[in-house]
Amino acid sequence: MTASKLLSLVSFIAGVLSTPIKRDGIPSFVLDYAPLVYLDTAETYNPGPISSQLLHTAPSVQGGPSPLTLDNLGQLNSLGGSSISLDSTDDFTTYPSWLNGVAPDSTGKVAGGPSSAIIVNDYQNGTVYAFYMYFYNFNLGDKPWILGYYAGNHVGDWEHNAIKFTNGQPESIWYSQHSSGEAFTYAATQKIGQRPVSYSAKGTHANYAQPDTHDHTIPGLNLPFTFVITDTTSQGALWDPTLNSYQYSYHAADNTFTAFDGVSPTSWLDFQGTWGDPQLLTSDSRQRETLGISVTAEWTGGPTGPDDKQLNRPWICAATSCPVYTSLRARDEEEKEEEEEEEEEEEELV
Template structure:
């Protein structure tokens, strides 16, 4: 375990810095401002071991098993799957070895302990992209073995094996400016200063947090597409005589779908870029359930976008898996499969997700470029 020195640009240089299992070289601000995630209190599918996904699946193309050159398949040789098929690995699916409708235990993941750690499993990848001139984007990638899609008009839809979600924090000279919350096919971006913080640093109690007091906000609620632009000055942080978690933004992970939200409660996401507190069709629920600190069991990497390389801060950390282009779960079951159901063209079981490489790790704006406006919110409303 190592304690890194504080970054010179830290707005609160006298605070007690966070102690973690991060390897040497990881910038201290990556830890000091790392998100803390409240899982849903009744969550069935908790953070899971990234490597175990390979142990419980086998690669398939077009619903047929495919042989790999090097066995067993591990995070160290997973990129070999890109040589299979005719699409550079894009048509490869990691398919469960057992029928997932039998609810195998490996889908459930691990509930964090009282310290916030997922003991015995590595459930997060933290990827640092240094753009130069003090501009750094840090991606906190969260892995779950299964996604429960939810119920729409009485039908369960959108389930899939494997689930990658993330927060991205944009830093300027070691100071957080904006935070991206991934949610399904899109998400939300906020100014860092408006987010709830774990002010008193208590992790054992699921409700032991209070919001950081903020100065008056700008009357302009939204800001559009400023690449690496500075945010208003951060408020001074309290001085604590213990490891300081008061700078860490609080994230609420939705029940089953693991969409990331800045507030607890009901989040209807039927309409793009608009989350409503009144349920309509597509609804997520969040609350202050078990608190997860993803930094305590994570892989750490420095990403070079020009070379498309991931350099682990710890040389023993596997990195080949980050180049895998295929899916982290089963392909969408055909309509002829008795497990499959549909509603208005939507299926109960859909294909598994792609991995971190496909999350626009070198994005210009805080939001991914998906054709929707990039709204940088300066309040926690919808």
């Protein structure tokens, strides 16, 4: 690390540890332990203001509110619910400049409006789950050598970290990665001060606990070696999502949200559709796909929003139980052991 970069990092740390952006009512520990996010050094598609997506897209149905805003986006549900998509008004395959989002400034802030949402679910028994939702205008997929093109590109991208607190103390952290993710104890994670660090992968924005090359050829399995489909993370620009965020309380009983400041929009959280165009058909000349395998498509569908991220989960993992690693090294060792066991089972069957 150069002297100038070290000085910038020290200045940044001093700033984020002394000036938390807090809304009335949100538990202080939710912000005190909020993750800091390192973007990749080669990142082109930065976080984007959530509202900016509505400036460059239009709903796939007619008859919705006009103009469409974060205050009325949820009204689209009555016109088609989850079948509705927010479709780019530009040809997204030409990579229009708005897809690039906004790079964090020297303080770690993304300008232009909130690009993250912090959602708090208080279980009323000493357990609190805090979800740190990160928005990007675009997801650049991976480029496997076997394909020769980026597969999995899509307009709109939601990723997140989740922290389980017990009596105000951070216990474990979830790092979302594509359709799955990994969990670690708070003690195991890298930190700046007391705030855990999340590494956002180049293009795909999957979240990892350390800088590295991460294989995810097999969905839901982060292999301890590189194979075909990989993510890359490194210490690029440092983003502090709390500096420009919406902050909400989530009520699981009726699946509703309340803004801690009483004025931030909540309708957009109710939107059941996708935040980008649907997957291009193979009949579209702009689409590339290999051997008719859908997962190799160059242009895939946009993601659903925060409401679809298991906000009332019974454990730190997103959908099912999973190992909670007690060290970063333990994750690598356990994945390697699982791979060796699978190979031994295959040999026994031969």
